[in-house]
Amino acid sequence: MRRLADLKIGKVTHYYDKIGVAIVELDGTLSAGDKIKFARGGEDLFEQAVASIQIEHEKKDSAKKGDVVGLKVDSEVKEGAEVYKIE
Numbered sequence: 001m002r003r004l005a006d007l008k009i010g011k012v013t014h015y016y017d018k019i020g021v022a023i024v025e026l027d028g029t030l031s032a033g034d035k036i037k038f039a040r041g042g043e044d045l046f047e048q049a050v051a052s053i054q055i056e057h058e059k060k061d062s063a064k065k066g067d068v069v070g071l072k073v074d075s076e077v078k079e080g081a082e083v084y085k086i087e
Helices: none
Strands: 007-016 021-026 035-040 043-049 053-055 058-060 068-072 082-085
Touching: none
Parallel strands: none
Antiparallel strands: 007 021, 007 082, 021 068, 035 043, 035 082, 053 058, 053 068
């Protein structure tokens, strides 16, 4: 169930299963340390904290709307999954 404080900040466009990295196109800002949730088809998949953010293979502390970032994820996540920031 979506809490009101959950803010959609992006969508998974690709998942690299060998390295456990999701490529996320951002609709909002994201910083290392933020708690995020992945959901698909209205169903919550899993939650995790953002350990690191990469843009073009460079490590960043934060990213903004329009950026395409790589995030190390705790579980497999499919293309099209939505990403929410948990307040």
